[in-house]
Amino acid sequence: MIYFDYSATTPIHPDVLEIYTRYEREFFANANSSHALGQKTQRVIDEQLGIMSNLLGIQPNELIITSSAVESNNTVLKGVALKYPNKKHIISSSIEHASIIGAISFLEHQGYEIDFVNLDENGRFDLKHLESLLREDTLLVTLIAVDSETGIRQPIEEIGQLCHKHQVLFHSDITQAVGKSKFDLSNVDYASFSAHKIYGPKGVAGLIKKENVGLIPLLHGGHSITAYRASTPQTALVCALSKALQIAYETYEDRFTYVSQLKDYLIKKVSHLDRVVINSNHYSIPFIVNVSILDTRPEEILEVFSNEDCYLSSKSACSGQEEFSNSVFAITKDKQRAQSSYRISLSHLSTQSEIDTLVSVIERIVHES
């Protein structure tokens, strides 16, 4: 199997799986129980929250554990709207994950006004346009940190400064950035990320909420790990998330360097091919290479790749079947290019020989279709 869909999900790291099974066995007690075993379990969770918050540059009480980045995103959008009911304007973008777009559409139906920030020719948010959209009644600006389709990194530090200058709250979906890009959350009020994108298990994620900003929880049911998300603390999943995060931070430089070399190799091999155009640019993280193979239909081409036991995606795995890539269209203004775009996502687990196989399949497609 040749897997180039690491931005959709990653295989669990063996050490993370080991931690998960060990803690599930040894610390199965309910951390909210007042007996000694419960309290011991609570201490394990507190310790891991401390480790994770230290890595993320936040306070331990600023990390809420959720089940997924979809849940984190929905909690922020709806929970902030409930907390500050007098503000009815939200700013976002066309390249957000479906969970942001979905939550925003829901709020739009409740009477909220939505504005989308333009992208410049490099696929980055136009900050002048963003500033012109900010209003007295703006509830929240929610903008993604790294575009999941083109890998383009957005200037979330500057966006945060701008929002704070205008006293507007800022949320960023950092799901594709964690472990793959450096970022500073000093001026970010809320942020969402997920374990399964960083070689952790599915079913656990994080929501950062700074201490000085408000939020109404979506799930009520008493104080759990925090007051913002009820249900019995998922001790082993918290430990697994923490281990995945620790490995991501410890190995960041090595993985980044290795994957950068692989990306250069891939681009060198495909960029001279007929009908192949590269959509990612110098703002893209090396882990995502977006290419268009012109005059092809993704549903057919992905099958060709699958028949070779080779897996990549034609756009964000969570988008609807009919859509084309908003991100590629935003940069290229070329519908055909956006319709025939493919995301090749690389990892420290990828090899040059896997890329050779991928390139040979692309060459065949270009010659035969």
Ligand SMILES: Cc1ncc(COP(=O)(O)O)c(C=O)c1O
């Ligand atoms: C940018 C972004 N946000 C949110 C999600 C959803 O993550 P989860 O599967 O943890 O809900 C994804 C995953 O596809 C993503 O790429």
